Amino acid sequence: MRIDVVSLFPDFIERCAGFGVTGRARERGLVSLHAWNPRDYAEGNYRKVDDRTFGGGPGMVMLVEPLRRCLAAMRRADPQPAHVVHLSPQGRRLDQRKVRELAARPRLALLCGRYEGVDERLVQAEVDEELSIGDYVLSGGELAAAVVVDAVARLQDGALNDAASAAQDSFEDGLLDCPHYSHPVEHPYGTVPEVLRSGNHAAIARWRRQQALGRTWERRPDLLAGRDLSRQDAALLEAYLRGRDG
Numbered sequence: 001m002r003i004d005v006v007s008l009f010p011d012f013i014e015r016c017a018g019f020g021v022t023g024r025a026r027e028r029g030l031v032s033l034h035a036w037n038p039r040d041y042a043e044g045n046y047r048k049v050d051d052r053t054f055g056g057g058p059g060m061v062m063l064v065e066p067l068r069r070c071l072a073a074m075r076r077a078d079p080q081p082a083h084v085v086h087l088s089p090q091g092r093r094l095d096q097r098k099v100r101e102l103a104a105r106p107r108l109a110l111l112c113g114r115y116e117g118v119d120e121r122l123v124q125a126e127v128d129e130e131l132s133i134g135d136y137v138l139s140g141g142e143l144a145a146a147v148v149v150d151a152v153a154r155l156q157d158g159a160l161n162d163a164a165s166a167a168q169d170s171f172e173d174g175l176l177d178c179p180h181y182s183h184p185v186e187h188p189y190g191t192v193p194e195v196l197r198s199g200n201h202a203a204i205a206r207w208r209r210q211q212a213l214g215r216t217w218e219r220r221p222d223l224l225a226g227r228d229l230s231r232q233d234a235a236l237l238e239a240y241l242r243g244r245d246g
């Protein structure tokens with residue numbers, strides 16, 4: 001998978017994507033990352049990439065022409081068409097379903113805005129979709145792009161040492177993850193649940209599913225809204241809630 005990132009701070013993503021699973025995915029050739037700086041395509045001595053917004057008001061807007069030239073150079077660099085994503089609070093909220101969809105694409109181009117944002121004409125002419133990582137305002141789209149790079153890189157075949165791990169991640173089946181424990185069994189903070197030490201894999205799977213259902217019900221009921229639980233899941237959740245409420 002190729003990922004191009006258009007950003008006024010190209011080394012930002014380069015650094016963020018150099019650690020852990022994402023760094024390993026790049027070392028293994030599963031993901032290639034290419035940064036493009038619109039300032040390299042701006043004119044004049046000051047290589048101007050932003051200007052005041054028409055209609056008045058605070059803040060600056062990223063100019064359409066340096067971005068157009070930058071995206072044209074990015075497209076010329078590889079014959080594989082790029083799916084262009086603009087990271088913006090005006091975008092659809094990123095979720096694991098969307099991450100899986102993006103991870104299946106051969107090439108992504110992530111457009112990172114700064115200032116008040118990008119000239120709308122560039123968005124309309126060049127952007128395939130806008131995505132938001134949450135309802136808050138960042139200083140730039142780079143952190144959002146780094147989130148996308150991390151989330152899609154770890155889904156590339158071979159990125160995780162244990163391929164099954166991605167399948168058990170939070171949200172992989174629309175639920176929150178179950179709790180996890182390791183050594184020591186006994187600790188002043190508590191004891192590892194006995195079922196996890198039982199060696200009974202069916203019981204362990206049942207317990208983990210029940211914990212995922214219960215935690216989702218308690219913390220993110222929106223993920224269960226409108227979802228038809230199987231008879232088994234409904235029974236597990238009911239038992240979880242009974243046990244919680246005594």
Ligand SMILES: Nc1nonc1C(=O)NC1CCNCC1
Binds near residue numbers: 115117131135138141
């Ligand atoms: N939330 C966000 N999810 O994606 N991008 C987000 C964001 O806040 N972008 C900034 C918005 C203000 N202009 C600079 C970029």
